Amino acid sequence: MRSEEEIRYWIDLAKYDLGVAGSLLKARKYVYALFFGHLVVEKMLKAVFVKKHGTSPPPTDNLVRLAGDASIELSEEDRDSFAA
Numbered sequence: 047m048r049s050e051e052e053i054r055y056w057i058d059l060a061k062y063d064l065g066v067a068g069s070l071l072k073a074r075k076y077v078y079a080l081f082f083g084h085l086v087v088e089k090m091l092k093a094v095f096v097k098k099h100g101t102s103p104p105p106t107d108n109l110v111r112l113a114g115d116a117s118i119e120l121s122e123e124d125r126d127s128f129a130a
Contacts, residue, residue, distance in 0.1 A: 049100045056093035056103075060086045084109070087128075091116050 047055070067082035084107070091112040092103040098117055106112060109128035113120050120128065 047102075049096055052096045052102065053093045056089045056096065060089035060093070063089065088112060091118070094118065 063082050063085045067079045067086060070076075070079035070082060087109055088107050091109065095103040095112065095116040103112065104115060110120065110125055113124075113128065
């Protein structure tokens with residue numbers, strides 16, 4: 047898969063998951079909405095990784111690692127939020 051296609055792939059998945067998260071919030075299914083929110087952030091970080099490195103991202107759901115691998119500096123507060 048070319049880089050542009052892979053970036054679009056991750057963004058499209060993130061957009062879909064964001065819609066699911068919104069539906070879950072409306073249904074007051076907060077735990078599941080939070081889970082899908084995590085998926086949205088994960089997939090967007092993977093898109094950034096591909097954009098910066100031109101290769102597929104590592105197969106992880108660790109947001110702190112993905113941000114670091116994508117060369118995104120996190121504040122201590124963001125790092126704590128991502129690690130929770």
